[in-house]
Amino acid sequence: QQQVKQSPQSLIVQKGGISIINCAYENTAFDYFPWYQQFPGKGPALLIAIRPDVSEKKEGRFTISFNKSAKQFSLHIMDSQPGDSATYFCAASGDNQGGKLIFGQGTELSVKP
Amino acid sequence: EAGVAQSPRYKIIEKRQSVAFWCNPISGHATLYWYQQILGQGPKLLIQFQNNGVVDDSQLPKDRFSAERLKGVDSTLKIQPAKLEDSAVYLCASSLDPGGEQFFGPGTRLTVL
Numbered sequence: 001q002q003q004v005k006q007s008p009q010s011l012i013v014q015k016g017g018i019s020i021i022n023c024a025y026e027n028t029a030f031d032y033f034p035w036y037q038q039f040p041g042k043g044p045a046l047l048i049a050i051r052p053d054v055s056e057k058k059e060g061r062f063t064i065s066f067n068k069s070a071k072q073f074s075l076h077i078m079d080s081q082p083g084d085s086a087t088y089f090c091a092a093s094g095d096n097q098g099g100k101l102i103f104g105q106g107t108e109l110s111v112k113p
Numbered sequence: 114e115a116g117v118a119q120s121p122r123y124k125i126i127e128k129r130q131s132v133a134f135w136c137n138p139i140s141g142h143a144t145l146y147w148y149q150q151i152l153g154q155g156p157k158l159l160i161q162f163q164n165n166g167v168v169d170d171s172q173l174p175k176d177r178f179s180a181e182r183l184k185g186v187d188s189t190l191k192i193q194p195a196k197l198e199d200s201a202v203y204l205c206a207s208s209l210d211p212g213g214e215q216f217f218g219p220g221t222r223l224t225v226l
Contacts, residue, residue, distance in 0.1 A: 006155075032212070043117070043204050043217030044156065089155050098168050099144060099211035103155030 002027060004092050006104025013111050019077040021107045023090035026071065030092040034101070035064065035075045038087045047088070048075070080111045115139065117218035119205050125224045131193035134221045138186070138207030144168075145182055146215060147190050148204040156204055162188065163211060195225045 006023045013019045023033075034049035050057045050064040050073065057064045063076040077084055090104040118137040126132050138145050143164050148156035159178065161169040164185035173180070177196070182188040192199055202220040 004155075041219065043206070043219050045217065046214055049214075091155070093212070095212065098161065098163075099146075099208060099213065099215070100158050100161060100169055101156075101215065103157070106153070106155050 002102055004090060004102050004104045006090050006107060008107060009105065010108045011110070013080045013109065015080065015082060015111055015113050017080050017111075019080045019084070019109055019111070020074060021088055021090070021109075022072065022074045023092075023104050024070075024072045025092050025102075027092070027094065027102075028071070029094040029096055030102075031095060032093045033064070033066065033073050034091050034093075035062075036089045036091060036103075038089065038106075044089060077109075080109075082111045082113050085109055085111050117205055117207055117216055119203075119218040119221055121221055122219065123222050123224075125226065126195055128197055128225050129194040131191065132195055132223060133189050133191045134203050134205075134223075136188045136190070136205030136218060138188070138205070139216055142207035142209055142216075143185070144208045144211050144213065145188050146206040146208075147180055147188070148206065148217075150202040150204055150220070152201070159190070161211075168211065192223075195223075197225050199223060200225045 035047045036044035037047045038044040061078045066073045091101040145162040147159045150156040159173045162182040180190045204220045206215040206217045208215045
């Protein structure tokens with residue numbers, strides 16, 4: 001019940017295309033859903049996050065869509081650029097978790113020029 | 114603002130040897146986390162500190178792993194003795210408080226031969 005399942009494992013997108021990464025969770029106590037971006041040799045960095053009181057959050061080219069009833073959330077990267085090539089992790093946490101993040105398995109995104 | 118500092122960046126040891134990692138969190142951050150990231154997987158929380166007290170160490174293999182955060186600032190994570198399966202990147206993160214945005218360091222890549 002603590003798992004967060006992420007798909008796909010890898011994704012290749014053409015420059016200018018839309019990248020979509022999906023995550024699903026089981027624990028209904030989760031109330032914070034961040035996405036992290038990780039470049040090789042670096043630690044993960046927070047990209048965008050959402051709480052279940054909204055169904056969508058947009059920041060620039062990055063959008064999180066959240067479906068509470070399906071217990072799913074996704075990251076959309078519009079107008080994907082080669083600089084977006086990185087590994088993306090979804091995560092989840094709850095107030096009763098003390099800030100502990102449960103991470104998905106990661107998606108390696110490659111944006112081709 | 115300086116980020117989370119970690120050292121060393123890389124370490125190669127033989128199995129059954131011991132190793133220690135060091136983390137200096139962002140100044141003023143009361144909460145400190147150690148994560149283990151095995152190649153191709155998302156980070157997994159090993160231990161969480163609030164100031165110098167342990168909040169969660171449920172996933173720390175206590176027969177071989179230990180961590181401390183003296184004076185509530187820097188932290189060290191030790192493995193003794195190391196096993197082959199301990200090969201991973203060890204990430205340190207900090208946040209102002211539990212549930213706050215977590216900022217990650219660059220990690221220490223450990224290879225156990």
